[in-house]
Amino acid sequence: MDNLAPxxxxxxxxxxxxxxxxxxxxxxxxxxxxxxxxxxxxVARGTGISPSTxxxxxxxxxxxxxxxxxxxxxxxxxxxxxxxxxxxxIGVSHAQLIRPELERLALNYDxxxxxxxxxxxxxxxxxxxxxxxxxxxxxxxxxLRLPMLVGAVGRCVAAAxxxxxDELRRRFAALRWQSPPSFEAYLxxxxxxxxxxxxxxxxxxYRGLITIAALVPDQHGQPRFGLxxxxxxxxxxxxxxxxxxxxxxxxxxxxxxxxxxxREDIRNTE
Numbered sequence: 001m002d003n004l005a006p007x008x009x010x011x012x013x014x015x016x017x018x019x020x021x022x023x024x025x026x027x028x029x030x031x032x033x034x035x036x037x038x039x040x041x042x043v044a045r046g047t048g049i050s051p052s053t054x055x056x057x058x059x060x061x062x063x064x065x066x067x068x069x070x071x072x073x074x075x076x077x078x079x080x081x082x083x084x085x086x087x088x089x090i091g092v093s094h095a096q097l098i099r100p101e102l103e104r105l106a107l108n109y110d111x112x113x114x115x116x117x118x119x120x121x122x123x124x125x126x127x128x129x130x131x132x133x134x135x136x137x138x139x140x141x142x143x144l145r146l147p148m149l150v151g152a153v154g155r156c157v158a159a160a161x162x163x164x165x166d167e168l169r170r171r172f173a174a175l176r177w178q179s180p181p182s183f184e185a186y187l188x189x190x191x192x193x194x195x196x197x198x199x200x201x202x203x204x205x206y207r208g209l210i211t212i213a214a215l216v217p218d219q220h221g222q223p224r225f226g227l228x229x230x231x232x233x234x235x236x237x238x239x240x241x242x243x244x245x246x247x248x249x250x251x252x253x254x255x256x257x258x259x260x261x262x263r264e265d266i267r268n269t270e
Contacts, residue, residue: 023049024057028066028078037075065254068100072107072133080251080258094225094259095128101251102130102227109229109244111236112138116153116226124148124157124226138209138230150175151205152213153226155186159194160215160223178207197253198245208233212241214248218260227252 026047031038034046040058044051058076061067065081077100098115106113110132116124126144131137148157149171158168165187172183181189181204193199201211210233216225227248 020057023047023053024061027054027057027061028082031067031076031078032082034077037070037073037077039073039075043076068104070104070107072110077104080254097259098225098255099128099130101255102128105229105244105247105251106130106132109236109240110134111229111231111244112140114140114226114228114230116228118148118157118223118225122148124153134235136232136235138232140230147175148223150177151228152199152201152211153215153228155189155193155199155201156213156215156226157223158190159199160217160221162194177204179204196245197249200241200245203233210236210241212245212248214245214252216252216255216259218256224260225252225255227255 026049027043030043030046038046040051040055043049043058044054047054049057058067058069062069062076062079065079067076068079069076080098080101095115095117102113102115112132113130114126115128117127118124123145124147126140126142129140129142131139146154148154149168154175163171168187168190169183172186189199198212198214201209201213203209205211209230211228211230213226213228215223216227218224229244229248
């Protein structure tokens with residue numbers, strides 16, 4: 001029977017936990033049980049882990065999107081990557097899973113961040129939004145329904161669908177804008193959106209409102225959700241819009257991977 005027993009050094013190694021992993025798990029569990037965002041000091045007190053270790057682990061978790069950092073108050077919440085692990089096990093909606101990212105972007109960029117669902121009948125529907133804390137802000141009601149090719153989200157949808165120019169021109173003619181662009185300008189914006197992964201509408205869909213958007217496609221490349229930041233013209237310096245556009249694009253890409261994993265993504269995790 002002795003020859004069936006593991007060697008002492010192998011047994012000891014098998015039972016030894018990795019401290020950094022245990023700390024990361026404890027931090028994630030603490031964030032999951034918190035009633036609101038937490039700073040590093042609060043996480044350290046709640047977990048019994050040193051502040052410096054908490055800070056380094058939280059930064060690593062944030063880069064991997066298992067935690068989300070809110071720059072406005074230097075606090076952390078659970079991040080979207082948790083959805084990639086849990087989406088198959090829990091019965092929550094896609095909107096609930098994306099919600100932490102909406103709140104983070106709204107606070108970091110001080111504007112309304114909106115989640116749109118792309119419907120099968122050719123529309124986008126506002127299904128969730130997160131507000132900034134400014135005294136004067138944009139408000140849009142849940143359930144708002146728009147043609148899917150209009151505005152900043154619409155340019156992204158058009159880029160994803162890659163319709164023939166004549167068909168896109170036909171559909172464009174039926175769209176309603178408060179300050180409509182020419183078809184040539186719209187087509188150029190669609191091409192730019194295809195290149196950069198995000199788009200901007202400057203007071204064309206709604207006068208006085210600037211919208212920056214990106215698209216969440218499914219595993220087949222079909223548009224499923226839109227993410228947009230909406231602000232009143234003149235409230236932000238122009239250089240913030242490309243920065244938000246790039247972050248919306250990155251969040252949308254990560255959301256797509258988390259909610260609609262492709263076969264190659266699944267194989268890479270095996």
